[in-house]
Amino acid sequence: MIELRGISKVYKQGGREVPALQDVSLRVEPGEVFGVLGQSGAGKSTLIRCVNLLERPTEGRVRVNGQELLGLSPEALRKARQGIGMIFQHFNLFSSQTVAQNVAYPLEVAGLPREQIRTRVAELLALVGLSDKAEVYPARLSGGQKQRVGIARALAPRPRILLSDEATSSLDPETTRSVLALLKDLNRQLGLTVLLITHQMEVVKALCDSAAVLEQGRLVEQGKVLDLLSRPGTRLHELCYPPFSTGEGPVLRGGYRVALTLSGEHSTRPILSTLARRFDVDAHLLEGSLERVGEARVGRLLFELTGAPEAVRQALVFLREQGLTTEEAARAA
Numbered sequence: 559m560i561e562l563r564g565i566s567k568v569y570k571q572g573g574r575e576v577p578a579l580q581d582v583s584l585r586v587e588p589g590e591v592f593g594v595l596g597q598s599g600a601g602k603s604t605l606i607r608c609v610n611l612l613e614r615p616t617e618g619r620v621r622v623n624g625q626e627l628l629g630l631s632p633e634a635l636r637k638a639r640q641g642i643g644m645i646f647q648h649f650n651l652f653s654s655q656t657v658a659q660n661v662a663y664p665l666e667v668a669g670l671p672r673e674q675i676r677t678r679v680a681e682l683l684a685l686v687g688l689s690d691k692a693e694v695y696p697a698r699l700s701g702g703q704k705q706r707v708g709i710a711r712a713l714a715p716r717p718r719i720l721l722s723d724e725a726t727s728s729l730d731p732e733t734t735r736s737v738l739a740l741l742k743d744l745n746r747q748l749g750l751t752v753l754l755i756t757h758q759m760e761v762v763k764a765l766c767d768s769a770a771v772l773e774q775g776r777l778v779e780q781g782k783v784l785d786l787l788s789r790p791g792t793r794l795h796e797l798c799y800p801p802f803s804t805g806e807g808p809v810l811r812g813g814y815r816v817a818l819t820l821s822g823e824h825s826t827r828p829i830l831s832t833l834a835r836r837f838d839v840d841a842h843l844l845e846g847s848l849e850r851v852g853e854a855r856v857g858r859l860l861f862e863l864t865g866a867p868e869a870v871r872q873a874l875v876f877l878r879e880q881g882l883t884t885e886e887a888a889r890a891a
């Protein structure tokens with residue numbers, strides 16, 4: 559579990575004060591994948607580095623794995639950090655060491671016997687699918703393979719928490735997907751709690767149970783990803799789903815234009831044919847998408863309803879009664 563309470567961070571730069579975080583509180587439950595989204599300069603790196611005290615907050619409290627970190631002695635903090643692994647955008651591997659030596663490093667620092675280290679490294683490389691690369695140097699690996707080494711090294715001391723600082727930001731889309739799948743697997747297999755920062759929406763949709771949005775050092779929203787994405791008007795919905803290009807579709811005179819976000823049971827129901835059958839209206843599809851968000855699906859539909867005015871009105875009431883939020887329900891020109 560990670561709990562940040564009222565975290566603020568002010569950097570001092572050439573006599574000037576740069577506020578990076580202001581009164582940030584968040585809680586990551588055990589076994590959860592929690593994503594913090596934000597644009598460049600929002601304070602994401604500062605936030606994640608406050609969790610293992612690579613950066614000391616100016617104010618606030620940091621509680622990890624049941625332990626208050628601020629105020630620990632250097633030795634106790636070193637020990638606490640073994641329970642918090644971290645991976646980085648640029649991998650941070652030792653270029654003059656082989657893959658196996660990179661993964662072994664934290665175990666050597668912890669003073670494990672050589673034989674145990676060998677066994678553990680083999681186990682970790684198997685876990686990330688790199689058993690055949692043990693003796694290879696990082697320069698001979700692809701970006702995705704380097705990040706797998708980073709993950710194996712971070713997991714070596716068996717941490718319960720993994721911090722991910724833009725771990726897929728420099729990878730191509732396909733490699734990103736495979737690294738995200740690996741992180742999801744590790745989260746499930748090991749019950750690993752993951753806190754990640756990213757500016758990539760697809761990372762949040764593919765991997766995160768919960769998310770928060772950071773803007774200019776402040777958390778402006780946090781909650782369950784599926785819940786936030788299901789509700790038009792939330793910041794996460796806005797960031798993940800750009801507005802429909804309504805003007806470009808065929809506009810049917812006299813129709814009512816409706817934009818819906820469908821999730822949960824609604825994402826598997828034949829909503830348009832239900833409207834047509836029950837209310838004798840026609841639904842003309844203008845735009846739409848259906849995509850996976852974790853284990854669930856979220857659909858977005860823009861369509862125009864035509865028919866007798868009373869029938870259209872009843873169809874709209876029905877949508878509302880179903881708990882479907884219509885982003886827009888305006889009579890087309």
Ligand SMILES: Nc1ncnc2c1ncn2[C@@H]1O[C@H](COP(=O)(O)OP(=O)(O)OP(=O)(O)O)[C@@H](O)[C@H]1O
Binds near residue numbers: 577
């Ligand atoms: N060591 C530092 N000294 C002074 N100011 C800093 C320092 N590190 C970060 N900042 C400032 O703090 C603010 C937040 O930076 P931070 O790197 O946390 O943002 P970020 O969201 O991670 O950005 P990016 O996605 O570009 O890495 C920025 O205004 C940045 O210039």
